[in-house]
Amino acid sequence: MSGWEDPSSTAMTILDPRDGAVVGTVESASRTEVHEAVRGARAACETWRRTAPAERGALLTRAAEAVEEHSHDLAVLNLRETGRPVEEAEGGIAAAAATLRQYAELGPLHRGHRLLGDYGAVDYSIAEPYGVAALFTPWNDPVAVAAGLIGAALVTGNTVLHKPSERCPHLGRLLGEILGPVFPEGVMTTVLGGPEVGELLAAHRGIGVVAHVGSTASGRDISQSAVVTGAHVIRENGGKDPLLVDAGVDPSWAASQAALGAFANSGQICTSVERIYVHREVADAFLSELAARARQLNQTRAMAPLVDRRLRRTVAAQVDAAIQGGARRLEGGRVPPGPGAHYPATVLADCTPTMEVMVEETFGPVAPVMVVDSFDDGLAAAATGRYGLASTVLTPDLTHAQRAAAELPVGTVKVNAVFGGAPGGSAQPRGDSGSGFGYGPELLDEFTRVKVVHWAEGMGG
Known part of the structure; x- marks a missing residue:
């Protein structure tokens, strides 16, 4: 396995996706440093797991205050490394x-x-921590996702090794410098690096639980490593979330929902709308409105860039292949000239079920649309594919909404809103989108294992 090679010579140079300027270079952890980090986390486990939960919670509250104190610095690094506007980053x-x-x-x-x-x-059951938790977090909402995993892992008595995405290592390093000193030595450690460092951590037998939010391919590799090590795995991975637009809806409202779902954060959200099935009755008006909204975004240059040119190449390749296969470009769909990793809001009509843009995760501001003749046809199409993260249905029909909730094989079904939900909501993704609860109170269960105690009455003799 290549992950066991020493990655000490590997450096991560980050370019600002807005203009290609160099943000900086960060050195990856060496193999020795990874092992030392695991050793330190294991050494801290016994004391930390015996720390009163209320005391662990008090330290998390202090950590929240520290994050707020450094909010602007974190947001600026988020902008420079991923292109996310400061206001949006501060929201995360x-x-x-x-x-x-x-x-x-x-x-x-x-x-x-x-x-x-x-x-x-x-007879009673006890929830016990696994020990050392290795947490792999993404770049598209790097602080919010990291905080959820770190918070749940620490408050249940695990020690944490956090590997932020190699696409935002400066931000990950700063977050570690903010959070690490809040806790006793070895309890919260940041490990920087690319895939090689990730492989080292995932395959280490000193890890008790692994949580990964990121690509399906990486999540699959982590799961394979856990088969050998025995670590518990929590994964929220890729998606190809469908939006089903039913007959009878206001096409303008439906287009506003589709634009929000497909273009927010430049389409770089795990639960972005990635494929659209619209009823023929409202299709023409819906497509016209959706294209107009995309055009306005492009004309006003309101779209932030993609995280880097590597992702832009993937997005552009899917769009180009769809157009070559007969899709009709209503807006966008062309790589703009100039520096950076910009890509326009794009609307494609006349898409077909086998096009890659309708099958594989895009993670860019692309709205591929397929017209269907009935709600049944749209529901059947939305239920296809290897992913199972989330789905949205826009409908005035209560029966159709109930059927969508019952029949769509995903972790989250949203009715008449592409985003939103109660703050404690927690769902289990299906298929290649992952496994285990990733948020909410149930995440505490994922970071603990249950021991059952039977205490008999007799004394023997």
């Missing part, structure tokens, strides 16, 4: 602080259960 950072506070409150309430056994005996 505020969500991160709120999530840390949420787990600070939930952690002390996490408990086992009394079990009904023989009369006179005592």
Whole structure:
């Protein structure tokens, strides 16, 4: 396995996706440094797991305050490394602080259960930490996602090794410098590096639980490593989330929802709308409105760039292949000249089920549309594919909404809104989109394992 080669000579040079300027270079952790980080986290485990949950929660609250104090610095690095506007980045950072506070409150309430056994005996279950948690977080909402995993892992008594995405290592390093000193030595450690460092961590037998938010390919590799090590794995990976637009909806409203779902954060959200099935009754008006909204974004240059040119090449290749295969470009779809990694909001009509842009994750500002003759046809098409993260249905028909909720094989079904939901919501993705709860109170269960105790009445003799 290449991950066991020493990556000490590997450096990560990051370019600003807005103009291609060099942000800086960060050295990857060496093999020795990775092993030392695991050793330090294991050494800190016993004391940390014995720390009162309320005390662990109090430290998480302090961590939330520290994140808020450095919000602007984190947001500026987020902009420089990923292109996300400062205002949006600060929104993600505020969500991160709120999530840390949420787990600070939930952690002390996490408990086992009394079990009904023989009369006179005592039977109960205990939730225990796994030990060392290796957390792999993405670049598209780097602080908020990291805070959720870090908070749930720490408050349940695990120590943490956090590997942020190699696409935003400066941001990951700063977050580690903010959070690490809040906790005792070895409890919260940041490990920087690319795929080689990730492989070292995932394959290390000192890791008890691995949480990964990122690509399906990386998640699959991590799962294969865990088969050997025995680590518990939590994954939220890629998606190809469908949007089903039913007959009877207002086409303008539906187009506004589609534009939000497909173009927010330049389409770089795990639950972005990535394929659209629109009923023929409203298709023409819907497509006209959606193209107009994309055109306005492009004319006003309101779209942030993609994270880098490597992702832009993937997005452009899918769009070009669709057009060559007969899709009709209503807006966008061309790589703009100049520096950076910009790509326009793009609307494609006349797409077919086998086009890559309708099958594989795009992760860019592309809205591929296929017209269907009935709600049944749209529902059947939306239910296809190897991913199972989320789906949205826009419909005035209660029965259709209920059918979508019952029949779509995904972790989250959204009715009449592409984004939103209760703050404690937690779903289990399906298929190649991952496994395990990634958010909410249930994430505390993912970071603990259950021990059952049977305490008999007799004393022997």
